[in-house]
Amino acid sequence: MVTVNGEPLADAAGQNLLTFLQQRQTPVDNVVVELNGTIIHRPEYEQTLIQPNDKLELISFVGGGR
Amino acid sequence: MQPTIQGMSIDSVYQGMKDRNVADSTDRLTAAHVTIAGAGGLGSNIAIALARIGVGHLTLIDFDQVELSNLNRQQFKLSQVGMDKVTALKQNLQEFNPFVTINALVKEVTHDNVAELFSDADIICEAFDNPGAKAMLLDSASEFFPDKPMVMATGMAGTHSSNTITTKQVRPNLYITGDGTTTGAEGLMAPRVMIAAGHEANMITRLILGETNI
Numbered sequence: 001m002v003t004v005n006g007e008p009l010a011d012a013a014g015q016n017l018l019t020f021l022q023q024r025q026t027p028v029d030n031v032v033v034e035l036n037g038t039i040i041h042r043p044e045y046e047q048t049l050i051q052p053n054d055k056l057e058l059i060s061f062v063g064g065g066r
Numbered sequence: 067m068q069p070t071i072q073g074m075s076i077d078s079v080y081q082g083m084k085d086r087n088v089a090d091s092t093d094r095l096t097a098a099h100v101t102i103a104g105a106g107g108l109g110s111n112i113a114i115a116l117a118r119i120g121v122g123h124l125t126l127i128d129f130d131q132v133e134l135s136n137l138n139r140q141q142f143k144l145s146q147v148g149m150d151k152v153t154a155l156k157q158n159l160q161e162f163n164p165f166v167t168i169n170a171l172v173k174e175v176t177h178d179n180v181a182e183l184f185s186d187a188d189i190i191c192e193a194f195d196n197p198g199a200k201a202m203l204l205d206s207a208s209e210f211f212p213d214k215p216m217v218m219a220t221g222m223a224g225t226h227s228s229n230t231i232t233t234k235q236v237r238p239n240l241y242i243t244g245d246g247t248t249t250g251a252e253g254l255m256a257p258r259v260m261i262a263a264g265h266e267a268n269m270i271t272r273l274i275l276g277e278t279n280i
Contacts, residue, residue, distance in 0.1 A: 030197040032204045034237070039208040059204065059236060061197035061220045064107075064250030064259075 004056045013052045018045040024058075032059040071164065080165055087119055091275055098274045099123035101187035103175050103203055105151040106130070107254055108219055109193030110141035110158075111263035116270065117159040117166045124159070125169040126152040127183060139256040175199065180206035184214070189270055192218040193263075195250060204240070215278075217241045217269050222262035223248035225255065233265045233280045241269045241280065 002012040021028045033040045034057040105128035128151045132142045146154040152170035221244035230245040243265035
């Protein structure tokens with residue numbers, strides 16, 4: 001089962017990362033993706049297919065600070 | 067005649083300013099180089115904290131100028147409105163602690179210059195306002211400097227409870243402070259921004275002194 005930030009999400013398997021991220025609420029630009037412990041860089045999103053047992057951690061940012 | 071600061075010998079000023087620092091911290095603090103990306107509410111407060119305790123080398127990066135609307139939370143003076151933020155901040159830091167080497171860069175951080183801008187940093191401090199810039203810096207830094215410790219912040223707006231701001235260790239070398247949710251749209255004010263800045267500054271201090279736990 002694919003997990004996203006610790007929650008099971010069966011539907012995610014088979015999608016590429018870009019498509020998966022675009023369906024989520026947080027803008028793609030505000031997120032960094034960790035896949036099975038490794039950060040996936042942006043140019044790699046489209047060619048990275050989510051596998052059935054992947055663990056995804058989405059590190060999201062909100063504005064304010066500078 | 068010996069050179070003096072405020073009528074006191076340089077050595078006595080240097081020693082006196084470290085008198086209340088934590089024991090045995092001086093050498094490591096003096097040797098450390100922290101690069102702070104963003105010189106606003108987070109960055110100006112973090113830089114002041116690190117300069118006061120004697121972190122030896124600070125690089126400040128920001129492309130922005132001081133505006134009136136910054137003054138409710140950022141460590142600038144009314145007389146500095148219109149100045150480049152990093153220039154104004156360097157001026158203020160030098161008044162607090164003249165023994166710190168400060169490199170002030172008026173620059174926008176992009177994926178293309180991260181490798182150059184952060185190569186000499188022991189610790190990367192993210193202090194941007196823009197969430198896209200925060201994510202870009204993490205993405206780029208993890209590409210060019212996968213082992214370099216990085217301290218970031220997300221969510222410090224409004225007047226919510228102080229105690230919702232925490233520091234989390236997200237990866238072995240990645241620490242993120244903040245409440246994770248509140249955005250600048252609801253207003254940003256010194257007290258709560260300074261809490262997040264304090265979290266970042268203390269985590270950086272702990273890392274410099276060899277403590278990697280949150």
